[in-house]
Amino acid sequence: MSETKASPLLVIGAGIAGVTAALEAAEMGSEVVLVEREPAIGGRVLRINNYFPKLCPPSCGMEINTRRVERNPRIRVLTSARVTAAEKKGAGWSVTITRDPAYVTDACTACGDCDQACETLVSDPHNLGLSEAKAIRLPHLNAWPNRYHFDREAVGDEEARRIADACTIGAVDLDAAATTETIEVGAVVVATGWHPYPIENLEDLGGGKIQDVIANVHMERMASPAGPTGGRIVCPSTNEAPKKVAFVQCAGSRDVNHLNYCSGVCCLASLKQATYVKEQLPDAEVTMYYIDRRTPGRNEDFLLKVAAMEGVKLVKGKVGRIEQENGSIKLHVEDVENVRIIEVEPDLVVLATGMVPNAADDDLALFTRKDDEGFVLDDLDSGVTVAGVARRPEDVAASVRDATGAAARAVIAAGGRA
Numbered sequence: 001m002s003e004t005k006a007s008p009l010l011v012i013g014a015g016i017a018g019v020t021a022a023l024e025a026a027e028m029g030s031e032v033v034l035v036e037r038e039p040a041i042g043g044r045v046l047r048i049n050n051y052f053p054k055l056c057p058p059s060c061g062m063e064i065n066t067r068r069v070e071r072n073p074r075i076r077v078l079t080s081a082r083v084t085a086a087e088k089k090g091a092g093w094s095v096t097i098t099r100d101p102a103y104v105t106d107a108c109t110a111c112g113d114c115d116q117a118c119e120t121l122v123s124d125p126h127n128l129g130l131s132e133a134k135a136i137r138l139p140h141l142n143a144w145p146n147r148y149h150f151d152r153e154a155v156g157d158e159e160a161r162r163i164a165d166a167c168t169i170g171a172v173d174l175d176a177a178a179t180t181e182t183i184e185v186g187a188v189v190v191a192t193g194w195h196p197y198p199i200e201n202l203e204d205l206g207g208g209k210i211q212d213v214i215a216n217v218h219m220e221r222m223a224s225p226a227g228p229t230g231g232r233i234v235c236p237s238t239n240e241a242p243k244k245v246a247f248v249q250c251a252g253s254r255d256v257n258h259l260n261y262c263s264g265v266c267c268l269a270s271l272k273q274a275t276y277v278k279e280q281l282p283d284a285e286v287t288m289y290y291i292d293r294r295t296p297g298r299n300e301d302f303l304l305k306v307a308a309m310e311g312v313k314l315v316k317g318k319v320g321r322i323e324q325e326n327g328s329i330k331l332h333v334e335d336v337e338n339v340r341i342i343e344v345e346p347d348l349v350v351l352a353t354g355m356v357p358n359a360a361d362d363d364l365a366l367f368t369r370k371d372d373e374g375f376v377l378d379d380l381d382s383g384v385t386v387a388g389v390a391r392r393p394e395d396v397a398a399s400v401r402d403a404t405g406a407a408a409r410a411v412i413a414a415g416g417r418a
């Protein structure tokens with residue numbers, strides 16, 4: 001591939017899609033600015049315990065990409081950053097990027113001296129609020145940049161001073177302020193990904209009301225050795241292992257009252273989570289209630305493998321209501337194949353909630369076109385292209401393929417050659 005002298009590209013969002021797009025474009029010869037709003041790159045996949053279909057930990061794929069980003073001089077990574085203004089300029093864009101105050105500077109070696117001096121605990125965003133973490137902390141074990149993050153607003157001045165003093169190399173800067181810079185770019189890749197559909201919106205299914213009704217994203221954290229229970233799958237109300245686990249598919253998906261669309265990954269995510277349960281609790285009974293089993297292509301093999309596991313049952317049936325009576329959870333299910341309504345009483349229920357595009361409620365300060373659900377549409381006339389779940393619900397393999405295409409489109413739009 002020959003090198004190009006095209007204008008730099010802007011990639012917004014450094015999940016697997018954004019990181020892939022940045023790497024592909026940089027390896028085609030483009031300069032890339034990769035903007036991520038969180039303190040570390042990697043996005044949602046780093047909150048998954050294991051990937052389907054191979055069931056390997058997400059760190060294995062992400063770590064290689066992180067090293068590639070780190071070593072590529074054409075990629076400039078701006079974390080804790082957002083695009084706050086954008087103006088069309090010629091064929092490209094003039095973009096203003098605002099970064100949160102860097103209370104911990106690049107000098108940080110992640111030695112941990114500062115967290116010894118920190119007493120304040122905050123809800124841990126990496127564990128989706130299921131546990132607490134120090135106000136100054138490494139965002140998570142595989143965080144890159146490998147630098148502490150300080151929730152300065154959570155801490156009083158005296159404690160903040162103690163924390164700063166504990167850093168012997170002076171990497172804590174209590175006077176840090178937000179910074180802004182304006183850059184010109186030839187094209188933009190939007191890779192802003194997704195957030196989980198809020199479980200609290202699913203009141204009929206006990207979401208946010210019944211403690212032992214959790215979301216699939218919570219199950220990922222619970223099963224993770226770095227998660228809130230150290231990897232133990234338990235009923236939150238008792239902290240004891242469940243004997244019966246129910247997975248409720250399409251929880252709020254393909255439903256005009258919630259998300260109109262299918263998120264495409266939830267059937268596979270639940271099947272994968274069934275393997276988490278069976279590995280840890282071989283005697284547990286696992287039942288998945290589904291409308292349709294959507295496991296396209298070779299993923300069908302994964303479905304057949306899990307369906308054949310002892311103690312795993314797949315029932316075609318819509319769960320209409322979940323209640324708690326005298327401490328027990330009751331599911332009301334329309335058992336479609338036997339044409340009857342059944343009631344079952346599992347100890348733990350996992351709602352397979354869908355993926356909502358982050359762009360749905362974020363205008364990205366760019367003129368982006370979106371569909372009715374908030375997924376972003378390509379607008380190559382404006383030099384804007386899209387990758388990953390920002391475009392449509394998809395799994396990691398599809399997000400990576402998509403991002404490779406987006407990188408090529410963006411390089412061409414910026415005047416280079418893919």
Ligand SMILES: Cc1cc2nc3c(=O)[nH]c(=O)nc-3n(C[C@H](O)[C@H](O)[C@H](O)COP(=O)(O)OP(=O)(O)OC[C@H]3O[C@@H](n4cnc5c(N)ncnc54)[C@H](O)[C@@H]3O)c2cc1C
Nearest residue numbers: 013015016017037043044051052192193194388389395396
């Ligand atoms: C329960 C569950 C389990 C799953 N398990 C699997 C699995 O086992 N295997 C699999 O292949 N797929 C799985 N998936 C799907 C997988 O999570 C997605 O395919 C993947 O996260 C898509 O990556 P992405 O980069 O598009 O989005 P994300 O991972 O969401 O990354 C987007 C990034 O953009 C950043 N961002 C957002 N807005 C802005 C902004 N305005 N400015 C700057 N940055 C911004 C975010 O902070 C984030 O870092 C699962 C999904 C669910 C719901």
